[in-house]
Amino acid sequence: MDNLIDGKAVAAQTRDTVAKAVAALPITPTLAVVLVGDDPASQVYVRNKIKFTEETGMRSLEHRLPATATQEEVVAIVRALNADAEVDGILVQLPLPDHLDSNAVIAEIDPSKDVDGLTEVSAGRLVLGQPGLRPCTPTGSVILAKAALGDLTSKHCVVLGRSILVGKPAALMFLEQNCTVTIAHSRTENLPVVCRSADILVAAVGRPKMVKSEWVKAGACVIDIGINRVPSVKRPGQFRLVGDVDYRKARSVAGAITPVPGGVGPMTIACLLRNTVLAACDRREIDRPEILKI
Ligand SMILES: Nc1nc(=O)c2c([nH]1)NC[C@@H]1CN(c3ccc(C(=O)N[C@@H](CCC(=O)O)C(=O)O)cc3)C=[N+]21
Structure with a gap:
């Protein structure tokens, strides 16, 4: 079943597009x-x-x-x-x-110059629906969901996690894509049921493998933002990266799913490059390149 969303490949494509935009500036x-x-x-x-x-x-x-x-x-x-x-x-x-x-x-x-999209001004513009610099990891997550699903209009997106850096801006960015958005968190009742109602499940809690395959609706798109370092069993003293989703089991339920590593991580960097071009254009009153639209 080829339901893997290849973050490395989409990131390489995004960097390619950034390079083209830069060359034309x-x-x-x-x-x-x-x-x-x-x-x-x-x-x-x-x-x-x-x-x-x-x-x-x-x-x-x-x-x-x-x-x-x-x-x-x-x-x-x-x-x-x-x-x-x-x-x-x-x-x-x-x-x-x-x-x-x-x-x-x-x-x-x-x-x-806020290419991380972390200042009050950037956050305010996101809330107000004004153009600005959006945080990189949420941007990468939207691009990956669109790579899998195309237009996201009217999809039910459940964002698990409400951090300032990731969960909260991700929810607002999926809202910008015309999703119906639910923000779920540690105090949410019936988390598995809420997550199972998602067409797009965005996991951003920072807990290794917290999201079980039973939490995933059949055919849903799963975006795993977690980057957790856990001790490696195979190589004592070393660490390996795991996401917030029990990937191996969830993969057989999901319609599309991002791996960790090789999912959202590489997209975060690609979106930082994209933001650098957008900042440079805005600052010099050059129109933002059409090819960088999401
Ligand atoms: N001001 C600021 N902005 C950030 O965007 C920022 C930051 N600080 N501090 C740390 C976090 C984390 N972050 C990642 C970027 C790329 C990968 C990435 O490419 N990960 C690879 C694996 C890399 C590895 O093996 O460690 C992957 O998921 O495939 C992960 C995490 C950006 N962050």
Whole structure:
């Protein structure tokens, strides 16, 4: 049964489209990445973000600070990037070390450069239905659902999870696609029943394999946003990635399903690149490229 949604392939396509859009622009968009500390997972993500930025014909700047950096030092970098007219996008890799206030850092980002879609202005525009920069993981999830289903109008979308970074914006973005949206969470009664009513089930809770195959309606489209690191049984001392969905069993019920890894993760980075182009266009009053429409 070929019901796998190949996130790697759709991400490669998305990056291709971004590269075409960049090639047609009169300018070269620039993404600045700020990395504080030496969390190994963050290092890998940042390396990939920079690699793909350059592969799509854009410029990248990298600012690395030690884990001991102060709030003032991080804020000073963000302010310098705000003031730098060459910089179109600013990404502060999260999580920041515990002693730093990430909300206060994000609040410093010039909303016109907010390629993560995390500032109050970006969130407000999403709520108000105004154009803006949308968060990357929810955008990637919508693109994957559309790759599987085409038009999403009137589908019942259940978003499991209400986090600020993922669940809440994902719900609003599926609403923008004319879905009927339910947000389910830890206090929802009869979670399995609610999830089973979904045509599109978006799992964003951060609990490994929490969503069982019995929670999935036959033929539903399952978008698994979870990136959970669990100890590997085969390789002691190592970790493997699992999603929020019991993928192996759910795959035999779902009409379409994203794997982890190889699902939403690669799309998150592709959508960051897309946002960098959109930010560059908006900032310079160039029309957004038609090919980047969702
Ligand atoms: N300011 C900010 N923006 C982010 O968007 C952001 C962030 N901070 N901090 C961390 C999270 C996480 N995130 C991922 C991106 C790609 C994969 C990805 O490509 N995953 C691969 C596997 C990679 C692996 O093996 O670790 C996959 O799912 O196939 C996963 C997770 C972006 N994040």
